[in-house]
Amino acid sequence: MQKAFFLDRDGVINIEKHYLHQIEDFDFIEGIFELCHVATSAGYCLIIVTNQSGIARGYYTEQQLIDLMSWVVDEFAKRNLTILDFFYCPHHPVHGMGNYQIDCNCRKPKPGMLLEAARKHNLNLSESILVGDKLSDIKAGKAARLKTTALVGTGHRVSEQDINTADVFAQSLKELKNQLFPFTVKANHGI
16 A cells, blocks of 8 residues: 555645636646655655546536646646646535535545545555645545545634644645654755
């Protein structure tokens, strides 16, 4: 069984923008590729798990999201990083339209996407890590019984309660990399 490094998308991989769905609006957050390189070197596979209620609200289609995510996967590949898979929740229990207005098991803070990824890819969740920028990410990781839930201050504003709920908190992805993988800091200093 392999271990996963789960990444929320908006606010972790890219700068948070209102219902982002176009390539020209996508800006990677500083440090995301370095963090992922260290995670893969430590034996983690990379998987994206993202709530996308903009689909439920009718702001963009599932195909538009898939096209954008294919581009994101290609951008990682250009940097010698493999995204094993990405999972998204297109639903919203209140603001969804038609079949998208459901209280599903995949929308974080529920762990459905993480559990589906584990089934599909034979993952060891008890050795896996999730990086998110919201309490809902952390709660999903806790519900899936992940080894580590990491909250970063690169997206949404986080409260003291959010910070206390997560196993690890960092203001930046660089700081998070140093906390999750401290051996790389020593290596960088020649120790």
